[in-house]
Amino acid sequence: MAEVILKKVNKKFGKVHVTKDVDLNIQSGDFVVFVGPSGCGKSTLLRLIAGLEDITSGELLIEGEVCNDLPPPERGIGMVFQSYALYPHMTVYDNMAFGLQLAKTAPKTVDEKVREVAAALQLDPLLERKPKELSGGQRQRVAIGRAIVREPKVFLFDEPLSNLDASLRVQMRMEIARLHDRLGATMIYVTHDQVEAMTLATKIVVLDAGRVEQVGSPLELYNHPANTFVAGFIGSPKMNFLTADIVEVGEFTTQVQIHRGQEISVAANSIGASVGDPCVVGIRPEHIRFGEKDAIQEGGVELSVVEQLGNECLMYFNTPQSADPVVIRIEGQTTIRAGDKRCIEFPEDYCHLFDRDGKAFKRSVVGETTPLLVVTP
Numbered sequence: 001m002a003e004v005i006l007k008k009v010n011k012k013f014g015k016v017h018v019t020k021d022v023d024l025n026i027q028s029g030d031f032v033v034f035v036g037p038s039g040c041g042k043s044t045l046l047r048l049i050a051g052l053e054d055i056t057s058g059e060l061l062i063e064g065e066v067c068n069d070l071p072p073p074e075r076g077i078g079m080v081f082q083s084y085a086l087y088p089h090m091t092v093y094d095n096m097a098f099g100l101q102l103a104k105t106a107p108k109t110v111d112e113k114v115r116e117v118a119a120a121l122q123l124d125p126l127l128e129r130k131p132k133e134l135s136g137g138q139r140q141r142v143a144i145g146r147a148i149v150r151e152p153k154v155f156l157f158d159e160p161l162s163n164l165d166a167s168l169r170v171q172m173r174m175e176i177a178r179l180h181d182r183l184g185a186t187m188i189y190v191t192h193d194q195v196e197a198m199t200l201a202t203k204i205v206v207l208d209a210g211r212v213e214q215v216g217s218p219l220e221l222y223n224h225p226a227n228t229f230v231a232g233f234i235g236s237p238k239m240n241f242l243t244a245d246i247v248e249v250g251e252f253t254t255q256v257q258i259h260r261g262q263e264i265s266v267a268a269n270s271i272g273a274s275v276g277d278p279c280v281v282g283i284r285p286e287h288i289r290f291g292e293k294d295a296i297q298e299g300g301v302e303l304s305v306v307e308q309l310g311n312e313c314l315m316y317f318n319t320p321q322s323a324d325p326v327v328i329r330i331e332g333q334t335t336i337r338a339g340d341k342r343c344i345e346f347p348e349d350y351c352h353l354f355d356r357d358g359k360a361f362k363r364s365v366v367g368e369t370t371p372l373l374v375v376t377p
Ligand SMILES: Nc1ncnc2c1ncn2[C@@H]1O[C@H](COP(=O)(O)OP(=O)(O)OP(=O)(O)O)[C@@H](O)[C@H]1O
Pocket: 013, 016, 018, 036, 037, 038, 039, 040, 041, 042, 043, 044, 045
């Protein structure tokens, strides 16, 4: 178990500035998930921590010790790659034993550790097989097993489940959660999968173009995104954004007018803003309601597409206030069809408000302790 601290860490590949002033404080036993668009520098950050890339400037501390120049094997880190990177000519047993043998561990101890980990990951019947004789999920478990036997202080996972089918992903996701509970180790995990990020993380780090945009628990990020980037990145389908103007500034409630449409209230503190300032109203697809009042256009909006997924429905409409079609998500099934008109409401407690630069105004709802996510009958 170990804490990992990054202080103003930068990485440049020649002229390409990939990692920018990253400050992170990862506590012992944390499960930290890095998310962000492709190319934003997630893998680079993992590789900097592992020692597979040199840090251009800044400091990396593991267990209080500056590790910038420490060779990778001495950092106490185990890394699991998306590609698994198993040795194809070695058996499962040898793949798992190799790192310990390199470290000159006594053969008896190597054997005990490999068998113990293999049992925990249900790999014992497969120990004599080669990687090519295994399924994707089994190879994945070998890659994890190979990392575990060395008892690293910190685990780094780079999209470890992205090659697996949906049901195996769920199974492996739960295995990784159990592994974290059992070992209590510090884990740093990269994924593009919203469900993995929300369910596994104690802390999510949202990255954009090499910078940290926000760090927080999954629900903090969902309930209180700091800006439109995080608001649009956490949650699926993503939050809707509509352009508006501030009509009345307030401490607990701000009155805004959706452009050329209705006035609505948003439970946010807009002190410091001025009447007439442009702003952006954000609302998640699951928080739009059908109702009497129309939050956007007189006479209702016309739904252009209705997607029935069985357990839920996604409905879309176009409006000049939003660059993308606005999406509504409802539980269950619907008789609404494409072409139907409906009035919609934006409940004030569920709206988010951002200034013209995309920075969030503080919401007046308390987040987890208010009935934000509780559906009342
Ligand atoms: N060795 C290198 N030399 C030059 N540029 C590099 C090198 N490695 C990575 N980059 C660049 O750094 C940026 C970040 O890459 P990185 O692999 O960290 O992204 P990522 O967030 O992991 O993306 P993905 O989600 O697609 O895996 C990219 O623009 C990439 O082209």
